[in-house]
Amino acid sequence: MDRISTSPHGRDLRKGRWSLSGQVYLLTVVTVYRAPRFAEWTVARQAVRAFHSPQVAAHVTTLAFVVMPDHVHWQAQLNHGGTVSEAVRLYKVTVSVALGGGAWQRAFMIGPCAGRMTCVRSPAISWPIRCARGWCGISGNIFIGMPCGCR
Structure with missing residues (x-):
């Protein structure tokens, strides 16, 4: 009978991962032990x-x-010469x-988006939104950011 491994296999998720300039990615990074580090606004x-x-x-x-208390969802378009791994490392x-x-946590989840409009529209949930410095957002335990034209 095969034994079930209890060791982490995060590196297996990174096999075949590569960065494509101009591609839009949906990234998720999680706090250590899922601690609610971002529960406070400041x-x-x-x-x-x-x-x-x-x-x-x-x-x-x-x-x-979207900044949640214990994780962050991030939609980003890779610039020429950049890599997703390096961008996430620098963000962290x-x-x-x-x-x-x-x-x-050490790893992050990644997925390519079908196109810019699909990605940018996905977090546009009908919640009360306020604007500051050209980014729309919501205060409280969730912060949603999208570019807007109200500078």
Whole structure:
């Protein structure tokens, strides 16, 4: 009888993973032990600011994001010369430095989107939305970000 392995197999998920310039990706990163690190607005704001850091922006263009208390969903388009893994690494480092310590599980989930409109429209849920600095969002335990024209 085969034994069921209890060791993590995250590297198996990365086999065959490659980055394509111009492709839109849906990324999910999770906090260590799924701890609700972003339950407070001020802490979640650090995660939001990291999307726009010059280091991250050099690799990807952020199209939309959702910051939940214990994880982040991120829709991004890969820039020329960038890699998804490097963009996620830089995002995680930026947030961890802002929070004063490691916040993330090692791996991340990734999926390509069919097209820009499909991706950008998917988080546009009919919730009350407010605008600040050209990004629409919602306060509380969830922050949804999408580009808007109300600067």
